[in-house]
Amino acid sequence: DGGITQSPKYLFRKEGQNVTLSCEQNLNHDAMYWYRQDPGQGLRLIYYSQIVNDFQKGDIAEGYSVSREKKESFPLTVTSAQKNPTAFYLCASSTGDKNIQYFGAGTRLSVL
Amino acid sequence: GQNIDQPTEMTATEGAIVQINCTYQTSGFNGLFWYQQHAGEAPTFLSYNVLDGLEEKGRFSSFLSRSKGYSYLLLKELQMKDSASYLCAGVIKAAGNKLTFGGGTRVLVKP
Numbered sequence: 001d002g003g004i005t006q007s008p009k010y011l012f013r014k015e016g017q018n019v020t021l022s023c024e025q026n027l028n029h030d031a032m033y034w035y036r037q038d039p040g041q042g043l044r045l046i047y048y049s050q051i052v053n054d055f056q057k058g059d060i061a062e063g064y065s066v067s068r069e070k071k072e073s074f075p076l077t078v079t080s081a082q083k084n085p086t087a088f089y090l091c092a093s094s095t096g097d098k099n100i101q102y103f104g105a106g107t108r109l110s111v112l
Numbered sequence: 113g114q115n116i117d118q119p120t121e122m123t124a125t126e127g128a129i130v131q132i133n134c135t136y137q138t139s140g141f142n143g144l145f146w147y148q149q150h151a152g153e154a155p156t157f158l159s160y161n162v163l164d165g166l167e168e169k170g171r172f173s174s175f176l177s178r179s180k181g182y183s184y185l186l187l188k189e190l191q192m193k194d195s196a197s198y199l200c201a202g203v204i205k206a207a208g209n210k211l212t213f214g215g216g217t218r219v220l221v222k223p
Contacts, residue, residue: 031209042116042199042213043155050208058210090154098162099209100145103154 003027006091006104012112013078013085021076021107023091032074033092033101036060043090049074078109086110116214118200123220128190132217134183134200141202144176144183145211149197158185158198187219195221 004025013019031050035043045058049068063082078085092101116136124130143162147155161176173186197216
């Protein structure tokens, strides 16, 4: 089945640790996006990538890093510089004229 | 900035109709998306309006007025499973099709 797979579903980070969230899609979509969602709030854009080997900062990129070495994959690293990482992280991909974004099931990150 | 405003919460009765309004600054956005999000799950696409007017899809309809910076999502014949958050999002094509989301409207459907 075609879709967007995020892993792990739940992740715990220790103080000072970097953690990486995986996002893989087999939809052959060109663009991929990372969002953060805090309880009771909307989504905020962290990073996005329109093509392989290229990505741009979103509205809240500080403390995060990404790579786009393959079309199918867009991993997000939450670095120790992100002081408030506890949130629900959503990956999305899109293509075509309307560029409808389709979302993965999300990763819930907590701090130990 | 590109602010998007929608009510925080609405309550309606099963079988009734509910209208969720969304207002935004008129400059910048090329279209309006609506997504449904059940608690703890990923958002799912409902509708996309790029031109003024009403788009109907079964029990759900979405309306856009670009000159007024206004959109609404209409849910008819409400069912218990429609209890969810509804997210309004504006898209900026010139900026990599970035979506700017409102805070979401939580709809509670009561029997």
